[in-house]
Amino acid sequence: MxxxxxxxxxxxxxxxxxxxxxxxxxxxxxxxxxxxxxxxxxxxxxxxxxxxxxxxxxxxxxxxxxxxxxxxxxxxxxxxxxxxxxxxxxxxxxxxxxxxxxxxxxxxxxxxxxxxxxxxxxxxxxxxxxxxxxxxxxxxxxxxxxxxxxxxxxxxxxxxxxxxxxxxxxxxQFIKDNGISFQERKFLYLLSTGVQSKEIPNYLPWSKSKVEKQKRILKEKLGVEEKSAWGLIHQAKKLGII
The missing domain is CATH 3.40.50.2300 (Response regulator)
Incomplete structure (x- = not known):
């Protein structure tokens, strides 16, 4: 054998x-x-x-x-x-x-x-x-x-x-504790479908200030320098997050 x-x-x-x-x-x-x-x-x-x-x-x-x-x-x-x-x-x-x-x-x-x-x-x-x-x-x-x-x-x-x-x-590389959370993925998905930032609190338990804060955090995590939400969406799709 x-x-x-x-x-x-x-x-x-x-x-x-x-x-x-x-x-x-x-x-x-x-x-x-x-x-x-x-x-x-x-x-x-x-x-x-x-x-x-x-x-x-x-x-x-x-x-x-x-x-x-x-x-x-x-x-x-x-x-x-x-x-x-x-x-x-x-x-x-x-x-x-x-x-x-x-x-x-x-x-x-x-x-x-x-x-x-x-x-x-x-x-x-x-x-x-x-x-x-x-x-x-x-x-x-x-x-x-x-x-x-x-x-x-x-x-x-x-x-x-x-x-x-x-x-x-x-x-x-050690796998760092900076992964994308479930709510962050849902946030990115909502943006990709055309939902405006001001409308996000209708879908997630976030305030308008938190929406803007999460945008900044996600741009830093994903290495996005572009100011518009499109840059964030594009990078999320490129990385297979959404």
């Missing part, structure tokens, strides 16, 4: 994966072609002996995942392959894949999360690592299909896996 796991070398399935049955994997990505490619990839890896049999389910938005998570208590997944930049679901205060990951953690605490994202901003990677503590995290532009399978192998085996940029963030 093989005693190690590698795609770079000659050995294949580790004992842990060789002794379990079919796994359920949820693929969450806003691009349907990406979901299909992931599904085909894990199926091929099974045929070649690198992964056990896997049943994949693909969803493309926060709303779809929310409905599955909250309406199907009998369903669970061994692994969630999660993108952060997803169509939001403001009716349920879910503005990105990070919020979705928190929901998943609450309902499926035994599920392992492997974040596979296009985001590459150090600040955003830090906040995602802190809030989700994913079992694995990779940047799409840093991995090939073999490395993705290797990451899935590791995570399913209980071994954390991070791509080079994520490792650099972990090694070189």
């Amino acid at each position: 093989n005693d190690s796991i590698t795609i770079d070398g000659s050995k294949k399935i580790v004992p842990y994966l060789d002794t379990i049955g079919a796994l359920n994997v949820l693929i969450v990505d806003n691009h349907k072609l990406t979901c299909k490619a992931y599904s085909m990839l894990v199926d091929e890896a099974f045929k070649e002996g690198y992964l056990p049999k896997i049943k994949t389910t693909a969803l493309n938005s926060c709303r779809e995942v929310y409905e599955v998570v909250t309406n199907n208590s009998s369903i669970s997944f061994d692994l969630i392959l999660l993108e952060i930049g997803l169509p939001n679901y403001p009716e349920k205060d879910i503005f990105n894949g990070e919020d979705l990951g928190k929901l998943i953690r609450g309902h499926w605490p035994k599920s392992k999360i492997l974040v596979a994202t296009s985001l590459n901003d150090d600040y955003r990677l830090q906040t995602i690592l802190k809030s989700l503590n994913p079992e694995g995290m990779v940047l799409k532009n840093e991995i090939c299909e073999h490395k993705l399978i290797f990451a899935i192998q590791k995570v399913l085996s209980g071994v954390p896996f991070y791509s080079p940029t994520v490792l650099k963030v972990i090694k070189n």
Whole structure:
């Protein structure tokens, strides 16, 4: 029986994966072609002996995942392959894949999360690592299909896996306690929909003076020098916060 796991070398399935049955994997990505490619990839890896049999389910938005998570208590997944930049679901205060990951953690605490994202901003990677503590995290532009399978192998085996940029963030910077709070994310989302600053107290328990104060705080956190709210919104979208 093989005693190690590698795609770079000659050995294949580790004992842990060789002794379990079919796994359920949820693929969450806003691009349907990406979901299909992931599904085909894990199926091929099974045929070649690198992964056990896997049943994949693909969803493309926060709303779809929310409905599955909250309406199907009998369903669970061994692994969630999660993108952060997803169509939001403001009716349920879910503005990105990070919020979705928190929901998943609450309902499926035994599920392992492997974040596979296009985001590459150090600040955003830090906040995602802190809030989700994913079992694995990779940047799409840093991995090939073999490395993705290797990451899935590791995570399913209980071994954390991070791509080079994520490792650099972990090694070189402490994750500071200056993340974006839920109310701040909702504030940014409201601004992005055209809600005026003076109208924010109708949606959040903030005074007008606090609204202006939070604007200044958020601009400092996100490194925005532009005075208009548009600069703040643009940076929040760029970083995948909304």
